[in-house]
Amino acid sequence: MNLQEIKQKLFNKFAINGWDKVFRSFVFSSDFDDIITKLWDLSNDNKKFTPPLKQVFRAFEECPYDNLQVVIIGQDPYPQLGVADGISFSCSNTNKLQPSLRFILEEVDRTVYNNEVISEDLNLKRWSNQGILMLNTALTTEVSIIGSHYEIWRPFTTYLLDWLNINKSELVYVYMGKKAEEWSSMTDDTNIKYFVKHPASAAYNGSKWASNDLFNKINLHKKIIW
Numbered sequence: 001m002n003l004q005e006i007k008q009k010l011f012n013k014f015a016i017n018g019w020d021k022v023f024r025s026f027v028f029s030s031d032f033d034d035i036i037t038k039l040w041d042l043s044n045d046n047k048k049f050t051p052p053l054k055q056v057f058r059a060f061e062e063c064p065y066d067n068l069q070v071v072i073i074g075q076d077p078y079p080q081l082g083v084a085d086g087i088s089f090s091c092s093n094t095n096k097l098q099p100s101l102r103f104i105l106e107e108v109d110r111t112v113y114n115n116e117v118i119s120e121d122l123n124l125k126r127w128s129n130q131g132i133l134m135l136n137t138a139l140t141t142e143v144s145i146i147g148s149h150y151e152i153w154r155p156f157t158t159y160l161l162d163w164l165n166i167n168k169s170e171l172v173y174v175y176m177g178k179k180a181e182e183w184s185s186m187t188d189d190t191n192i193k194y195f196v197k198h199p200a201s202a203a204y205n206g207s208k209w210a211s212n213d214l215f216n217k218i219n220l221h222k223k224i225i226w
Contacts, residue, residue: 006036013057018065022163031155038152039140048143050077051084056139058086062128069131069222070172071164073180075198076138079146085123088134092123099203107211108226112219119226130224137179150179161186172221174214177201192221
């Protein structure tokens, strides 16, 4: 399969839920050529990255563009091989709960449902289907090397956030962690912004993740079934 065929196949994925109108010009640009070529070269050098290419754009496949309400921005995918499934924080490939998602679900259960509804669903497509774009600032990472693909995906993330800022107002943006917060200036004040620490920070230091009642705050503007 040559580069143009790969790009067309990926573009077809964007068309599943209406994102083709967003990415039409980008997918057929030299910037997207560079991204695909770099991933291809890494693969040829036996440098494994995650998630697999067929799942890289799953966040868009599962989130209807016309119903987009919330953009939750993380950092990059789980770095362990076979864990990331293309939706940030989701881990449906293994059905083994990852610490970051555990903190998120615990906060949802505690703050929204008073611990009366305990979620065990590790596939966050249920959030995506409601119009939550679960986005990482980099859509891939080299296995075991956190942050290794930030620069590869920078043109893509820049294009996406700029397009949404111009064409979609009154969205709720959530920036999880310092890496995500770096992108907040691309979104103007016609949108709502929330900033929280990345849940992985709590996993690293053994503390409790401070969500600052994030999920109830989002529901002041958008009605989400968490």
